Amino acid sequence: MRALRALWKFARVLLWVLRGYWRVRTVFPQFTDAQQARAVEVWARGMLAIMGIEVRVKGHPSHGPVLMAANHISWLDILVMHAACHCRFVAKSEIRSWPLVGVLTTGGGSLYIERSSQRDAMRVVHQMAEALHEGQVLAVFPEGGTGDGVTLLPFHANLLQAAISADVPIQPVALQFIDAATGASSFAPCYHAQDTLLSSLWRTLCAPPLWAQVRYGAVQKAQGRSRRLWAQDLRETIADLRK
Secondary structure (H helix, E strand, C coil): CHHHHHHHHHHHHHHHHHHHHHHHHHHHHHHHHHHHHHHHHHHHHHHHHHHEEEEECCCCCCCCCEEEEEEECCCCHHHHHHHCCEEEEEEHHHHHHHCHHHHHHHHHCEEECCCCCCHHHHHHHHHHHHHHHCEEEEEEEECCCCCCCCCCCCCCCHHHHHHHHCCEEEEEEEEEEEEEECCCCCCCCCCCCCCHHHHHHHHHHCCCCEEEEEEECCCCCCCCCHHHHHHHHHHHHHHHHCC
């Protein structure tokens, strides 16, 4: 029965993806920025609901201009943060060419970066700083990849330079997936090491109802810290928020 329920969820996920693709291709160009942001939030919440995941928010997301920095557990993290409060993500450039997903990610306002290129990182930092000057809300995963859901990877500092250049705050964000019945951490959505996207998706669809907890910390300014020191402090803050 669990497998049958998961297959039913999977079919609904595909239909929801196609619906999102159609909206981005057809009606999104007619929307204002605020309408697009709201549409992305609604779509993300709908997708998570289909998979049996309820978003629970603790704290308050800051209005722009602000750069959000979050820990990274799963491919679902972007959906979870969009569902809590729309923001523009910095995503790896490969996603842009993925079938369907690339269109949806671009529709969500993502900025793309070539991770292996230092020159491209500088370009993206400049683009981020301009967006922050315009009052936008951006988000990054300083770990650079998904962790195991227990410990945090070292934080990379390069993209945090955008907040320093634009003289705007960073808001730490802690993400966790929790078994709704027991209150224990759930690792079903994790996307780590030997995991594939399909295996992670299947585990999530087979899992009991989950909560995706988004805990927003207090915003903080650089206050003279270098980006590397700031990255270390943000890592410690997010680790505390997850306790």
